[in-house]
Amino acid sequence: MTDTGHPALRPLPMPDLGRSFPGPFAISPHAHAIEQQALQWLGEFPLISSPRAREVLCNITGHGIARTFPTADQDGLFLCADLLLWLTAFDDAYGEATGARDPAALVRRIAECVHLLAGHAEPPGETSVFGAALRNLLDRLRQRATVTQYLRLTAHLRDNLFGMLWEAQHLDHPELVSLSDYRAMRPHTVFVRTVMAAAEVTLDYELTEAQRSSAALRELESAVADLAGWINDLASYRKEAAQGGPAPLSLPTLLMRAHDCDLGEAFRLASRMCEDEAARAGALITDLTGTGDGEGALGEHARALQSIASSYVWHIAHSRYRS
């Protein structure tokens, strides 16, 4: 150990993503309306009891979604924002440390959601406030989405809920998680594949199956999926580490173990990984939005992925992740 100075005070290297995703990022004129509607929706479905936490979450969600889909119509933005609020509030209420303390209780909470996602609208038991809110979201989604869009999105929601369970089971045991396991599960816990699937519904286009399964698009989606999780990991590491207990279940922790290095070196490695993924994503977006391809749904989807990635790049600096 040749480090000097208190580790908590040492600045950690962060990725430079401006080359691949240069700001300023476009923002929807509805940003304020999204925030107001989100507050109202949480009034109807009180998923968060603390008024302060509610305000903070609605603010970041409003600004985040306004950057995620800057050209979307208001109803699409409202639905998307409420969906993200729901996931985040569920994770905060029952996932993470709470879920790690009692995974069986988290499983029972998720069971209600699985019942609703499977389309059995009336759970035989009592409906929780999260169940009622999810039902509201699924009704609105059913109105707006095609059948396949609905099926895709609800599949991703199941994966998000499973991701929370996976995280809860490993939060206190990051040593049981390999880098490749982490890489496979992280997109689900950061909800990014759900956001990518929501793009079609929010912006009102539909990929053909051939477009969806093209190698370029799959590679682009996987680059954005990685990038989103890793950015979040770097942005929130300090806050998570400050909570004490085992090392955060986060990319830097796994890199320290894999490379037998210190936190600064792990951040350097992770930053490089982010920059590489951002460059890969940027190049694929350029390809897919170039002459010819840029016209149809594929070009539209590539532009959506660009603004989705940009919203995560924007998030890196937002206060939710400051201690």
Added chain:
Amino acid sequence: MTDTGHPALRPLPMPDLGRSFPGPFAISPHAHAIEQQALQWLGEFPLISSPRAREVLCNITGHGIARTFPTADQDGLFLCADLLLWLTAFDDAYGEATGARDPAALVRRIAECVHLLAGHAEPPGETSVFGAALRNLLDRLRQRATVTQYLRLTAHLRDNLFGMLWEAQHLDHPELVSLSDYRAMRPHTVFVRTVMAAAEVTLDYELTEAQRSSAALRELESAVADLAGWINDLASYRKEAAQGGPAPLSLPTLLMRAHDCDLGEAFRLASRMCEDEAARAGALITDLTGTGDGEGALGEHARALQSIASSYVWHIAHSRYRS
């Protein structure tokens, strides 16, 4: 306690389902071929190490699927049988008591499957034999199914995997499970909704959204879903109870608690519940296959639900559930 005689020797009342589902049940001419193909598939993907267990499972699966879809073509039957084999073998290998001992290990096993179900064909880490077999099944399913059929079926597979986790978390704590929780989750642990979704793929028809969401069809599917789980519970209770430990996570256990009654009375109640669901299902099948309705996909689906229900009725007597 006014009971006399050793409880394990007392005969327990079983439902009389012959009025609603009178045998003999039609059986596919491919029954033997299904069994042979299943053995071959398990040779390629060795999911079960004991040769005896492999033979027993292929035999019951061959005979079960041949009764589930007596009119299906051979390829459809093979796919369906392998899917059921996979689910059963996964549950036997990692779910139930094994899952209850180490739910985090079960979560990691499921994580690989979720990755494949989400369509990310190459898991970043090593592929297990269950992963390789699942990939084979998904490839075959993609060949045969429409996009929506594929999405529906893979959603049900996720729900089955979640059901195994739910069961593992509660196997030693049936007291944490309410009757309504149980009723909501039981169809997923017995795989019956997956079988109902597989009907369209196996028999080559597709319901319209209007047909799928009709009240009569939803009620019929829910009756068959209940019936399948409850029949299995009654058929396997003795075997599960003989393993010792806490009371089986099974309908009779929950009914004993809810009604503060003994096992005989719980079996009487459960048998009555089965008979009522069978009667409800039988009447709906008669309606939906009657004049006019019986022609299109809706009639075809109702007939498929009839043979699916019959296969569970048939299962009640099969040796897998004898101690």
